[in-house]
Amino acid sequence: MKLYGVLTSPYVRHARVALAESNLEWQFEQVTLDSISKSPTLRVPFLTDGSLTLSDSSVIVRYAREQSGQSYLATVADHELFALATSVLDTAVNVYLMNIGDSADLADVPTGASAIGFNPKTYFERQQERIAVGMHELERCQLSFSQPYTDGAIRLACLLDWATYRGTIDLSGKDNLCRFLTEIRTWPPFADTAPDL
Numbered sequence: 552m553k554l555y556g557v558l559t560s561p562y563v564r565h566a567r568v569a570l571a572e573s574n575l576e577w578q579f580e581q582v583t584l585d586s587i588s589k590s591p592t593l594r595v596p597f598l599t600d601g602s603l604t605l606s607d608s609s610v611i612v613r614y615a616r617e618q619s620g621q622s623y624l625a626t627v628a629d630h631e632l633f634a635l636a637t638s639v640l641d642t643a644v645n646v647y648l649m650n651i652g653d654s655a656d657l658a659d660v661p662t663g664a665s666a667i668g669f670n671p672k673t674y675f676e677r678q679q680e681r682i683a684v685g686m687h688e689l690e691r692c693q694l695s696f697s698q699p700y701t702d703g704a705i706r707l708a709c710l711l712d713w714a715t716y717r718g719t720i721d722l723s724g725k726d727n728l729c730r731f732l733t734e735i736r737t738w739p740p741f742a743d744t745a746p747d748l
Contacts, residue, residue, distance in 0.1 A: 555599075562709070569611070573619035575619055582595050590604075591604060612702055629702065629703035632692055639689065647717055689728060690727050
């Protein structure tokens with residue numbers, strides 16, 4: 552079993568945590584321009600196990616859990632936490648990759664010719680709003696501050712730690728999330744998968 556990815560990816564990190572907890576035989580391979588062509592989506596993470604190829608972090612985590620007899624998103628509440636954290640993470644990564652300081656940088660970008668009249672400035676501002684609203688909801692969640700951590704909690708931790716080292720989300724005033732992140736950073740499977748920046 553081989554997991555391909557980059558160490559700074561929060562999606563890859565969740566897969567690495569799940570595989571580390573699984574006690575399965577696996578190896579990590581830093582993706583290259585040559586190996587990315589093995590991914591059906593040309594994205595990371597992806598996992599190969601014999602003739603099986605999995606191309607999404609949530610499927611990889613589920614596969615690792617099932618192969619090792621562990622539960623995966625066993626409750627609706629945990630699945631909702633996972634989905635909410637993933638939604639915020641997807642949006643935050645999208646905004647990060649846009650490499651835009653603020654919406655003023657987009658003031659002179661022409662709007663698109665799509666049926667809805669796509670406007671990059673409006674799109675960027677909407678993504679920022681989605682992150683803010685999502686973070687507010689995550690702050691309100693009842694979180695566990697000790698192990699065992701569920702996959703919803705691990706996905707949230709991957710989001711928060713990535714947002715911290717990329718400087719993409721301000722955690723000021725988010726006491727619940729800050730406490731959660733402080734605690735999970737001491738958990739060996741999470742600490743051992745931290746990117747070495």
